[in-house]
Each structure stands twice: as structure tokens, then as C-alpha cells.
Amino acid sequence: MAIAPPDALPSPAQSKLAEFARAKAARARRERAIEGLLLLCASVSVLTTLGIVYILIRESVSFFAQVPIKDFLFDTQWTPLFDDAHFGIMVLMSGTLTSSFVALCIAIPMGTVIAIYLSEFAGHKTRETLKPMLELLSGVPTIIYGFFALLVVTPLLQKVFPELPGFNVLSAGIVMGIMIIPYVASLSEDAMRAVPMALREGSYAMGGTRFQTAVNVVVPAAFSGIASAYILGISRAVGETMILAVAAGMQPTLSFNPMEPAATITSFIVQVAMGDLPHGSIGYQTIFAAGLSLMLLTLCFNMAGYYLRKKYREAY
Structure with missing residues (x-):
């Protein structure tokens, strides 16, 4: 069984840096997920308004096709x-x-x-x-x-x-x-x-x-x-x-x-x-x-x- 040389083993400082990098990446993913959820919630009112405007305009176009403005x-x-x-x-x-x-x-x-x-x-x-x-x-x-x-x-x-x-x-x-x-x-x-x-x-x-x-x-x-x-x-x-x-x-x-x-x-x-x-x-x-x-x-x-x-x- 081959044994790695002593200089190839991770040092305690390197282990802490790797653990910090993983924690930072996980936190960044959580922040992006929360940001996406907040954006979705904020978009509900905008999308609802756009949907209302779309329905009104679509039906009004049919109305004005028969009634002059x-x-x-x-x-x-x-x-x-x-x-x-x-x-x-x-x-x-x-x-x-x-x-x-x-x-x-x-x-x-x-x-x-x-x-x-x-x-x-x-x-x-x-x-x-x-x-x-x-x-x-x-x-x-x-x-x-x-x-x-x-x-x-x-x-x-x-x-x-x-x-x-x-x-x-x-x-x-x-x-x-x-x-x-x-x-x-x-x-x-x-x-x-x-x-x-x-x-x-x-x-x-x-x-x-x-x-x-x-x-x-x-x-x-x-x-x-x-x-x-x-x-x-x-x-x-x-x-x-x-x-x-x-x-x-x-x-x-x-x-x-x-x-x-x-x-x-x-x-x-x-x-x-x-x-x-x-x-x-x-x-x-x-x-x-x-x-x-x-x-x-x-x-x-x-x-x-x-x-x-x-x-x-x-x-x-």
C-alpha cells in the first residue's frame, strides 16, 4: 500500500481554508435562492397587472372592432x-x-x-x-x-x-x-x-x-x-x-x-x-x-x- 509523502498531506490551515470556501459557497447559494424567491414574490403584482391589462386590451380590441372609437x-x-x-x-x-x-x-x-x-x-x-x-x-x-x-x-x-x-x-x-x-x-x-x-x-x-x-x-x-x-x-x-x-x-x-x-x-x-x-x-x-x-x-x-x-x- 502506497503512502503519500508528508508534504502532500493537507495542513490544518489548508483544511480550514477549504472548509471556509465550502461554507462561503453554500451561503452564496442560499442567498441566491432567497433572492430568487423574493424576486418571484415581487413579480406577482407586476405579472398580475400585466395579465389584467392583457385581458382588458384583448377583449376591448374585439369590442372596438364592432363599435367605432x-x-x-x-x-x-x-x-x-x-x-x-x-x-x-x-x-x-x-x-x-x-x-x-x-x-x-x-x-x-x-x-x-x-x-x-x-x-x-x-x-x-x-x-x-x-x-x-x-x-x-x-x-x-x-x-x-x-x-x-x-x-x-x-x-x-x-x-x-x-x-x-x-x-x-x-x-x-x-x-x-x-x-x-x-x-x-x-x-x-x-x-x-x-x-x-x-x-x-x-x-x-x-x-x-x-x-x-x-x-x-x-x-x-x-x-x-x-x-x-x-x-x-x-x-x-x-x-x-x-x-x-x-x-x-x-x-x-x-x-x-x-x-x-x-x-x-x-x-x-x-x-x-x-x-x-x-x-x-x-x-x-x-x-x-x-x-x-x-x-x-x-x-x-x-x-x-x-x-x-x-x-x-x-x-x-
Whole structure:
């Protein structure tokens, strides 16, 4: 039996180096595996969005092969399920924009005021009590908000406006604004609390009051985050379905008057999706064209929010 020469045997230092190299290689493999898993998880939302866009575009192409885009954009009637079919998306867009405007008139001022109070005036115990209670509103099912608008808010509004019909955009928009308040208030308050304390102390040193500091220093410095809260509120209002389906009436009329019933894009999609229309029919394909319009509208708002965040982040 041959015996290796003494200089060919591994030394203790060489054994430790080899063991370290193996451990380093194993750690690198684990890191690559974890990185790949994280990338896969992060890609889920992107791939889901791409899948949604693909389905909407594919079905919308079939729809626009039968309906001219000019009629879709400029027709003043929306009767896709009638024999005399019309496909004017502006009818649904008017209801969507009107209800969103009413909701934002409630949510943005109240949410901003609540955020300023929680961030700059409320004590620690008060903040820790009120903020969870406020965020409970976002956990209420939207169908409950819809019945609240129909059975409580509408009768109250009819005492002020006797001519108000039972189904109207005004009550639905008000309740939708109440529902959006937690989103605006919570995100805005987080953005304000992220403002460095040195800015507040500088304002106090110049003789500013707490209110002046909050309005003239904290809010401008946190406006990029506040703008994100506003855009989230807008997107939430535009995409709301059940409140409008229950309380707004789902009557497709081209009107920007909130005291009238109206149909929105989302409520129409629900109405058609729950019906008995055959797949592939022109009536069924309208929901994809309407959904694509809604996604483009939301994209415009998100791009505006990105521009505001970038502008004010650079300014401050």
C-alpha cells in the first residue's frame, strides 16, 4: 500500500481554508435562492397587472372592432343592452367623476384636518386611541356603507332638499367620502410625523404658534406624502362599486348634477357581470371596454400624483 509523502498531506490551515470556501459557497447559494424567491414574490403584482391589462386590451380590441372609437368616446347615450344600442362611455364617466368629486370634497378636507390634529396637537394617549378607531372605518364592508347611504343619509338630505330622489349621487358620494377619510388621514398623519423636529423647533424659535407651524411648515414639508394620500383617496373613490350600486340608482344619464341618479363604470360592470349575457357578445364585451377606460382614468390620476410627489420632494 502506497503512502503519500508528508508534504502532500493537507495542513490544518489548508483544511480550514477549504472548509471556509465550502461554507462561503453554500451561503452564496442560499442567498441566491432567497433572492430568487423574493424576486418571484415581487413579480406577482407586476405579472398580475400585466395579465389584467392583457385581458382588458384583448377583449376591448374585439369590442372596438364592432363599435367605432368615436361613438364610444362622444356618444351621449349608454344603452348597450337595448336593441337600439349606444355605447357612449361619457355617460358612465360623468357618474364616476361626479361621485368621486363629492367624495373627495368630504374626504380631503376632513382627512387633512384630522391628520394635522393627530400629528401636531393630540397627545400620545389621544393619538393611540383615536387612530385605531379611525382606521376601523376602513374595515366596514362597503355594502354596509351603501345601505347606510340609502336608508339614513338620503332621508336626512331629503329633509333639506325635498325634491331629492331616493337614489342619488349626493348621498352615495358623501358616504363614500366618509369611507375614504381613514386612508387620507392615516397616510397624511404618517407623512407629517416624518417631518424632522428641527423644522418645528426652528418655527417655534421664530415665534410661530403650533397652528402656524403645522400649516406653514409641517404641511408643506410633508406635501409629497400628503399628495400620495390624496391620490390613493382618488383611486379609491373612482374604483368604488357597492355604495354606488346600492344608493346611486344605476341609471345611465349624462349629467354632472349630484342630486340626480346616475350609473358609474364600476356599477355597470357589476350589473352586466351578474346578468345572463353570453360570453363573447357585444353587450358582455362592453364591461372590458369600460374597465379599460377606468384603468386609464386611474393611471392618469396616479401619474399626476407621481408628478406632485416628485416636484415637492425636490422642493423640500
